[in-house]
Amino acid sequence: xxxRFDIKDLNIYYGKFHAVNSxxxxxxxxxxxAFIGPSGCGKSTVLRSLNRMHEVIPGARVxxxxxxxxxxxxxxxxxxxxVRRTIGMVFQRPNPFPTMSIKDNxxxxxxxxxxxxxxxxxxxxxxxLRGANLWNEVKDRLDKPGGGLxxxxxQRLCIARAIAVQPDVLLMDEPCSALDPISTxxxxxxxxxxxxxxxxxxxxxxxxxxxxxSDQTAFFNLxxxxxxxxxxxxxxxxxxxxxxxxxxxxDYISGRFG
Amino acid sequence: xxxxxxxxxxxxxxxxxxxxxxxxxxxxxPEWSTGDVANLRFGxxxxxxxxxxxxxxxxxxxxxxxxxxALFLTHYLPPRVARPFAYVIDLLxxxxxxxxxxxxxxxxxxxxxxxATFLNTKLSWFPLFSGNNVSLAGGGNIFTAGIVLSIMxxxxxxxxxxxxxxxxxxxxxxxxxxxxxxxxxxVRTTVLPFGRSGYIAGSMLGLGRALGETVxxxxxxxxxxxxxxxxxxxxxxxxxxxxxxxAPEFSEPLSTGAYIAAGLVLxxxxxxxxxxxxxxxxxxxxxxx
Numbered sequence: 450x451x452x453r454f455d456i457k458d459l460n461i462y463y464g465k466f467h468a469v470n471s472x473x474x475x476x477x478x479x480x481x482x483a484f485i486g487p488s489g490c491g492k493s494t495v496l497r498s499l500n501r502m503h504e505v506i507p508g509a510r511v512x513x514x515x516x517x518x519x520x521x522x523x524x525x526x527x528x529x530x531x532v533r534r535t536i537g538m539v540f541q542r543p544n545p546f547p548t549m550s551i552k553d554n555x556x557x558x559x560x561x562x563x564x565x566x567x568x569x570x571x572x573x574x575x576x577x578l579r580g581a582n583l584w585n586e587v588k589d590r591l592d593k594p595g596g597g598l599x600x601x602x603x604q605r606l607c608i609a610r611a612i613a614v615q616p617d618v619l620l621m622d623e624p625c626s627a628l629d630p631i632s633t634x635x636x637x638x639x640x641x642x643x644x645x646x647x648x649x650x651x652x653x654x655x656x657x658x659x660x661x662x663s664d665q666t667a668f669f670n671l672x673x674x675x676x677x678x679x680x681x682x683x684x685x686x687x688x689x690x691x692x693x694x695x696x697x698x699x700d701y702i703s704g705r706f707g
Numbered sequence: 708x709x710x711x712x713x714x715x716x717x718x719x720x721x722x723x724x725x726x727x728x729x730x731x732x733x734x735x736x737p738e739w740s741t742g743d744v745a746n747l748r749f750g751x752x753x754x755x756x757x758x759x760x761x762x763x764x765x766x767x768x769x770x771x772x773x774x775x776x777a778l779f780l781t782h783y784l785p786p787r788v789a790r791p792f793a794y795v796i797d798l799l800x801x802x803x804x805x806x807x808x809x810x811x812x813x814x815x816x817x818x819x820x821x822x823a824t825f826l827n828t829k830l831s832w833f834p835l836f837s838g839n840n841v842s843l844a845g846g847g848n849i850f851t852a853g854i855v856l857s858i859m860x861x862x863x864x865x866x867x868x869x870x871x872x873x874x875x876x877x878x879x880x881x882x883x884x885x886x887x888x889x890x891x892x893x894v895r896t897t898v899l900p901f902g903r904s905g906y907i908a909g910s911m912l913g914l915g916r917a918l919g920e921t922v923x924x925x926x927x928x929x930x931x932x933x934x935x936x937x938x939x940x941x942x943x944x945x946x947x948x949x950x951x952x953x954a955p956e957f958s959e960p961l962s963t964g965a966y967i968a969a970g971l972v973l974x975x976x977x978x979x980x981x982x983x984x985x986x987x988x989x990x991x992x993x994x995x996x
Contacts, residue, residue: 502881534887546879610886
């Protein structure tokens, strides 16, 4: 189930533009790793290259290795569709399928994988919605469209959709940035729950959030305009926020940035 | 709006005197003789049948093809390649309909003859394929006309569908892909539901064009002394081609009124189709927001 990532010398490009320079990073299993850093430093780009979503953009490409329990997801014989089936992703803005019911949204990934058994789909829907702390709020309206939920509920629906396929890793790209504080708290509690079972990588602009939910924090920065983003340092979250080894990290977390 | 009402009023005022002296049922009779003003006998049944059948053949062919092309251009081909391809499709709309008519009558019709014969004899259990009131030779039937119409309405349906498919929200597309959807599964779960109402509205616009197409149909369809046998291998006239064919003889007001009455029916019919298209498109927009 929960697997580890080893990112080796990862360079990411948009066409000719070198977006991220040589990232080396280990993400342990059953652990929350937070990516922090200023806008445009490439943290979302790195996240998106962990499930091969980066290459969906025309001209985008990647060099280097991303090992998932030792297997390179960029090996030539690996199908990106298969990679995405085992690595779940939650986006910045909730994106449930608007024409599908709540339940169909949750089991969409399983349906894609070919599961047709109704009993099994019902069970997974309930288990995933419970896992996403949404079951009690929606159990009476599973057949209603997912678009009718509040923003925070929609985001939890998207988390339920991502964990329904029991992914090896869960990637979250600023999952709370479009949510109010109460919904944010609900998602953060959920992340703490989910890390018992899943490896989680989360990108966040909110440093308090990184400090609250993550075990390990990676700080990305830009060296200058037009320069590629860099991984400056990665360490235990506690250490990053109390005694970082790099001056740039300290400046950023203490707000003396730029 | 005002001009539409005025056009409707014009048609109505011109048609009523003729309708009052019509000696047979206007809606259910296949007969059409307006030569003797003292004994007008005209009904629109066959005009309606031929108009609807030719437009249906056109829609049945053009709708799936247009959807395929629009999806291919928006979600499969890289934009650099898609643009010139889309331009070629749009160019089809610039071909004059008389050229389509000539091509249909002289090239496509004869070429389709073997296929028409096969469908008419071997698949005659299908009601729309059985019977014919004109000879199959030369292909001057609804089947040929429908295929030509399908090519003529392809650009509008493709253009509208392309426009709506293009606007599928990126975050939904990415949501589907991140779940491990293949490109086709992504299209099925996000692009098609999102673009459905626009696609239907575009098809209705195409239908409106097919219903009113005149000269191409006039050139292709062979006239028949026999009433319609409700088959796509019939000949005959659509509303528009009937009116156009009689245009040189519009001297007698009462005879002319008969044709104007037919025009009125076509007017109301296409108006209804367009209103339906707008309703469908509007409903889709309300749902998306």
